[in-house]
Amino acid sequence: MEVRLTILGEPMQWKAANVVWRKNINKRIAFSDDRMTAHKALIRRTWMDAGSPAFEKGALALTVTFYVTRPKSHPKNWRTSKNRHLYEFPITRPDRVNMTKLCEDALNKLAFEDDAWIIEAHSFKRYAEYPDSPARTEMTICEVSPSRPSPSSPLPPAP
Numbered sequence: 001m002e003v004r005l006t007i008l009g010e011p012m013q014w015k016a017a018n019v020v021w022r023k024n025i026n027k028r029i030a031f032s033d034d035r036m037t038a039h040k041a042l043i044r045r046t047w048m049d050a051g052s053p054a055f056e057k058g059a060l061a062l063t064v065t066f067y068v069t070r071p072k073s074h075p076k077n078w079r080t081s082k083n084r085h086l087y088e089f090p091i092t093r094p095d096r097v098n099m100t101k102l103c104e105d106a107l108n109k110l111a112f113e114d115d116a117w118i119i120e121a122h123s124f125k126r127y128a129e130y131p132d133s134p135a136r137t138e139m140t141i142c143e144v145s146p147s148r149p150s151p152s153s154p155l156p157p158a159p
Contacts, residue, residue: 002142003053003111007046010135011066012039013094014102036102043106043137055112059144061120066099067128069135089126096125103139111141119144 015033068090078087100123104115112118128135 001053001055002140003050005043005046005050005137005139007043007137007139008134009039009042009137011068011094011099011137012036012102013098014105015098040102040106043103044110047107047110053111055117055141055143057113058117059119060112060117061122061142061144062100062104062118063122063140064100064103065124065126065138066096067126067133067136067138070127070129096123099123099125099137103137107141 012035015036074087075081078084081087100121104118104121108115
């Protein structure tokens with residue numbers, strides 16, 4: 001089985017919760033970022049709108065492409081600029097590893113029982129060429145088996 005998703009909106013990165021020690025109640029309290037929580041909910045809602053397919057226990061491959069908005073500070077003629085290599089790819093934060101982690105965490109217990117099932121992950125970060133295409137996240141999850149390796153697997157298919 002293979003599932004493709006498109007989540008519209010600016011991609012977000014995973015952030016660790018802020019932990020505060022409250023002396024008066026003698027407890028630690030964790031606060032998570034509201035924007036991150038809202039983006040996780042958006043990913044989960046998009047998954048449910050796609051029919052909520054759940055994968056059986058087994059190896060999975062994940063491919064994610066993040067399309068982020070190009071900053072207004074980039075020159076309009078960046079393609080002809082002698083420094084176009086600085087403007088062609090998004091080499092600034094948020095970093096793609098933390099954005100991928102947020103996608104995996106959002107689908108944990110929903111699409112798959114445990115994100116440890118993901119044995120192969122490919123992630124890419126590109127600029128969305130607005131207004132032609134909005135900022136978004138495109139995600140593909142597929143099952144991997146010895147008889148049907150993932151498309152980028154270095155292993156040949158089993159006989």
